[in-house]
Amino acid sequence: MAVFVSRAQWGARQPTGRSTQITPERGGVTIHHVGGSRIARASHSDCAAQVRGIQRQHMEGNGWADIAYSHLTCVHGYVFEGRGEGVRTAANGTNTANQNWYAVCGLVGGSSSAYDTVTADLVDAFHLAIARLRSQGGAARAINGHRNQLATECPGNLYRYVQDGSLEPPGGRTHTVREGETLYAIGRRYGVPWQRIAEVNGITSPYTIFAGQVLIIPDS
Ligand SMILES: [Zn+2]
Ligand SMILES: [Zn+2]
Known part of the structure; x- marks a missing residue:
């Protein structure tokens, strides 16, 4: 049940530079963890602040234009929008990897941490993040780990899930909105509550959608 x-919802700053188009059909999606002492939090109420802190570190500490990741995921099942679909990343360690691979980061710590737990909700959040990148941001078919791009521990415990295929989104239904369609009508068509479609796509009141918009359709 990812959301x-x-x-806008997590209070991101505007990027300081123009974004460059990514070419994910040559690569795919690279998985990261936060690592170090940044452990998964017991309460979701801290997660948005952690994402804002990562953006601050990347912009003020590293001097980058924006948070480096395409999206970030938390153990409570939320996907935080990073640079988003279609945009080159700064997280993968080499120019080629940043140009060809999206970067999705789990808000979990280093592999030695007792708190570094991979929850079912975290796996769900990766499914939603990867489904979004694929449906709205190019043919990013492959999934690998940061350690496949260069020598690093990253993504720690998550690498096992990369290797066994657990992060591959099941189903992956999408719907392209037609002129005049409403979320309510789309929900009825797929037998899914329209509120769930709003949640997984980050659509809030007044629930405006537009023709041509690609929506992820959750299983339930
Ligand atoms: Zn990494
Ligand atoms: Zn959370």
Whole structure:
């Protein structure tokens, strides 16, 4: 039951530079963890602040234009919008990897941490993040780990889930909105509550959708 959190919802700053188009059909999606002492939090109420802190570190500490990741995921099942679909990343360690691979980061700590737990909700959040990148941001078919791009511990415990295929989104239904369609009508068509479609796509009141918009359709 993953939920998408837009940049506006978590209080993202504007990027300081123009974004460059990514070419994910040559690569795919690279999985990261936060690592170090940044452990998964007991309460979701801290997660947005952690994402804002990562953005601050990337912009003020590293001097980058924006948070480096395409999306970030938490153990409570939320996907925080990073640079988003279509945009080159700064997280994968090499120019080629940043140009060809999206970057999705789990808000979990280093592999030695007792708190570094991979929850079912975290796996769900990766499914939603990857389904979004694929449906709205190009043919990013492959999934690998940061350690496949260069020598690093990252993504720690998550690498096992990369290797065994657990992060591959099941189903992956999407719907392209037609002129005049409402969320309510789309929900009825797929037998899914329209409120769930709003949640996984980060759509909030007044629930405006537009023709041509690609929506992720959750299983329930
Ligand atoms: Zn990494
Ligand atoms: Zn959370």
